[in-house]
Amino acid sequence: MSDEPNLGVEVPFFLKKNESALSLFLNGFYFLYKGEGTCTEALAKYNNEIAFQIEEKEKRAAELEIANQELNEAKNMFSSISNALAKEKELNELKSRFVSLASHEFRTPLTTMLSSLSLITKYGEINDLANQAKHVAKIKASIDNLTSILDDFLSLSKLEEGMVLPKPEKVNLKDFIDEIVLEMRLMAAGKQQIVFSHSGKQFAFLDKKILRNILHNLISNALKFTKENGLIEVVGKSSLNFIKISVKDNGIGIPHEDQKHLLQRFFRGRNASHIQGTGLGLNIVTKYLEQMKGSLSFESEENIGTTFIIKLPQ
Numbered sequence: 672m673s674d675e676p677n678l679g680v681e682v683p684f685f686l687k688k689n690e691s692a693l694s695l696f697l698n699g700f701y702f703l704y705k706g707e708g709t710c711t712e713a714l715a716k717y718n719n720e721i722a723f724q725i726e727e728k729e730k731r732a733a734e735l736e737i738a739n740q741e742l743n744e745a746k747n748m749f750s751s752i753s754n755a756l757a758k759e760k761e762l763n764e765l766k767s768r769f770v771s772l773a774s775h776e777f778r779t780p781l782t783t784m785l786s787s788l789s790l791i792t793k794y795g796e797i798n799d800l801a802n803q804a805k806h807v808a809k810i811k812a813s814i815d816n817l818t819s820i821l822d823d824f825l826s827l828s829k830l831e832e833g834m835v836l837p838k839p840e841k842v843n844l845k846d847f848i849d850e851i852v853l854e855m856r857l858m859a860a861g862k863q864q865i866v867f868s869h870s871g872k873q874f875a876f877l878d879k880k881i882l883r884n885i886l887h888n889l890i891s892n893a894l895k896f897t898k899e900n901g902l903i904e905v906v907g908k909s910s911l912n913f914i915k916i917s918v919k920d921n922g923i924g925i926p927h928e929d930q931k932h933l934l935q936r937f938f939r940g941r942n943a944s945h946i947q948g949t950g951l952g953l954n955i956v957t958k959y960l961e962q963m964k965g966s967l968s969f970e971s972e973e974n975i976g977t978t979f980i981i982k983l984p985q
Contacts, residue, residue, distance in 0.1 A: 780812075780813035780814070780816045780817050780947075781813070781817075783809055783810070783813045784809075784810050784813045784814070787806035787807075787809045787810045787813075788806075788810070790802070790806050791803050791806050791807065794806070815858065816947055819891065820949055823949045823951040823952060823955060824949070824951070826884065826955050826959075827936075827951055827954070827955055827958075830955065830958045830959070830962075835881070835959070835962055836962070837877075837878040837881060837962050837963050838878050838880075839876050839877050839878050840876070840877075840878070840879065841874055841875075841876055842874065842875050842876070842877055842879055842882075843873055843874055844869070844872070844873060844874065844875040844877075844907060844909050844914065845869040845873050845907065847879065847882070847883075848867060848869065848886065848905065848907050848916065849867055849869075851883060851886050851887065851890070852865050852867045852890070852905055854887075855887070855890045855891065855894070858891065858894055859894060860894065860899050861899025861900060862899055862900040863894060863897060863898075863899060863900070863901050863902075863903065864901075864902050864903065865890065865894075865903045865904075865905065866902070866903070866904055866905070867904075867905045867906075867907070868904075868905075868906050868907070869906075869907040869908070869909075870907070870908050870909075871907075871908050871909040871910050872909040872910065872911070873909070874909075875909055875914050875983075875985060876985060877914070877963065877983060878963060881959050881962065881963060882963075882983075884955075884959060885956050885959050885960065885981060886905075886916070886918070888952045888953070888955065888956050889918040889956065889979050889981075890903060890905065890918055891952075892952060892953075892979075893918055893919075893920035893922065893977075894920075895946055895947075895948065896920065896922040896923050896943065896946065896977070897920045897921060897922035897923075897976075898921075898922065901920060901921050901922055902920070902921055903918065903919070903920050904917075904918075904919040904920075905917070905918055905919075906919070909985075910985075911985065912984065912985055913982055913983060913984055913985055914982070914983040914985060915980065915981070915982050915983075916980070916981050917978055917979065917980045917981075918978070918979045919976065919977070919978040919979075920976050920977055920978075921975070921976040922976055922977065923942055923943070923973070923974060924942075924971050924972050924973040924974050924975050924976055924977055925940050925942075925969075925971040925973065925977055926940060926941055926942055926973050927973070929941060929942075930969075930971060933953060933969070934953050934954055934957050934967070935954065936950070936951060936954045937949070937950040937951065937954075938950050938954075942973065953967075956981075960981060960983075963983055964983075964984055965981060965982055965983040965984065966981070966982050967979065967980070967981055968980045968982075
């Protein structure tokens, strides 16, 4: 007779504890369920306990999943709040820069207008029409400058607030650009010339208002940074897949070290500090082009000139 307890199965020999890993398991199982009846009953109890542990682990896993989701939601909310605060801070900085810039940029044209008005009255008393006309032109130029500054800030504000949405329509591109060039010739100083040429398809599908703002900005920059006998070349090219428009001048150019910062807001080149401007124009152009899924590139050499190239998909 064997001295081992009856577990309900035939065991051909008794495994000692230290004989193998299997013997450790069997002996451990025996001692754990000693006195619980048959081996089948012990296995059933063991199975129930394992099932209970698995269920508890699944509950904990579900609780962890819920906690993880709540944590992610909190992170997303925190990120949204941080972005909103960063944008609010950026807008506040923009307003501060505007006040500072406006106080400086507005002062010069307003002073010019006041001085010219006084001189117009003086020249009127002696019937000097030539000098009167000269100062009327100065007043007009100052008003144009103030309008340009205000337009820059209004455009940037609308873009920042997401109020500018493209409304494409079929446009006779050649005639449209030609019309803009005629408008800009009225702003030319001295013997400045603006020439225009176009090749490729005549019609395109785009937002006229946005393209007008872009070209006004680029051509007015070319006029501003080019000598009074300078030449500005506007070239349009239209194909089935894209529109390419370049504005080239033979002006002061952009120093090489300044070119990497050129499209940043408020940036002015070191050789342009004596020329009035906000430093916002090209930044606004890039934002307009982003709305139209287009791009802006440029080539420039100091004292030689600059070429800006816009590319729009069709």
